[in-house]
Amino acid sequence: MTVYFIGAGPGDPDLITVKAKALIEKCPVCLYAGSLVPVEVVSCAPADAIVEDTAVMTLDDTHAYIKLAHERGQDVARVHSGDPSLYGAIAEQIRRLKADNIPFKIIPGVPAYAAMAAEMGQELTIPEIAQSIILTRMSMQSTSMPEKETLDNFGRTGATLAIHLAVRNMREIERQLIPHYGEDCPVVVGYRIGWPDQMIIRGTLSNIRKKIRKEKITRTALIMVGPALAASHDFVDSALYNPNMPHVLRPVAGVNLVEDHNT
Numbered sequence: 001m002t003v004y005f006i007g008a009g010p011g012d013p014d015l016i017t018v019k020a021k022a023l024i025e026k027c028p029v030c031l032y033a034g035s036l037v038p039v040e041v042v043s044c045a046p047a048d049a050i051v052e053d054t055a056v057m058t059l060d061d062t063h064a065y066i067k068l069a070h071e072r073g074q075d076v077a078r079v080h081s082g083d084p085s086l087y088g089a090i091a092e093q094i095r096r097l098k099a100d101n102i103p104f105k106i107i108p109g110v111p112a113y114a115a116m117a118a119e120m121g122q123e124l125t126i127p128e129i130a131q132s133i134i135l136t137r138m139s140m141q142s143t144s145m146p147e148k149e150t151l152d153n154f155g156r157t158g159a160t161l162a163i164h165l166a167v168r169n170m171r172e173i174e175r176q177l178i179p180h181y182g183e184d185c186p187v188v189v190g191y192r193i194g195w196p197d198q199m200i201i202r203g204t205l206s207n208i209r210k211k212i213r214k215e216k217i218t219r220t221a222l223i224m225v226g227p228a229l230a231a232s233h234d235f236v237d238s239a240l241y242n243p244n245m246p247h248v249l250r251p252v253a254g255v256n257l258v259e260d261h262n263t
Helices: 017-028 058-070 091-099 112-120 150-157 167-181 209-212 257-262
Strands: 003-007 029-032 048-051 075-082 102-108 133-137 158-166 187-191 199-204 220-223
Touching: 003 017, 003 091, 017 075, 017 102, 029 058, 048 058, 048 158, 058 075, 058 091, 112 158, 112 187, 112 199, 112 220, 150 167, 167 209, 167 220, 187 209, 199 209, 199 257
Parallel strands: 003 075, 003 102, 029 048, 029 075, 133 158
Antiparallel strands: 158 220, 187 199, 187 220
């Protein structure tokens, strides 16, 4: 048997990959994080499958289900939101699987930041404005951050920041980032991206806190910060399609391929 850690995407059942859906359809045991994964995602599980919402379970509980499935030779679909490699809490599960010699595989999913960028209708890496994205979060009661991984340090880069699990810490985000990005730096908050009640809230470091407080958003939100979020017209074109910059797949500069094809 094999335990499949499956990334279900941010919420929209249509954003699950073909491979992920095929595995859920065949696994006799399906454990899904119901607080973040819609039940529609696992509705394709076999009619006789064991399907359990792990939102109320502990690590010991989920591992007990997996061990029982291992004894029975049954594959397990362990379904997580987004992509399981990012804040998926799979490291501790994998450690237990390795200790018990239980095989596993990871099936990637659409991460929340990618789905949010799509809903925003923009690219996150704008030529000469921002070419890096930093995925991070804030310290919480459950898990602290490494000493050097602070917003103050990340803010010094000027990169686009995608801040998870931090919507209740907006005042601290302002305090640490305004010195680096300025009060007018654009901020976008995505609430429950991919769900029917999703919301995109735009503002700046100086006013976004008031806007999300008005909408009463306290969880399940992703915060993006950076000058690239406001870039719509005033930036240079990428060199990728520049006719004056040939590369290995387009060695001759200035050739009009459309005209050449038509002839």
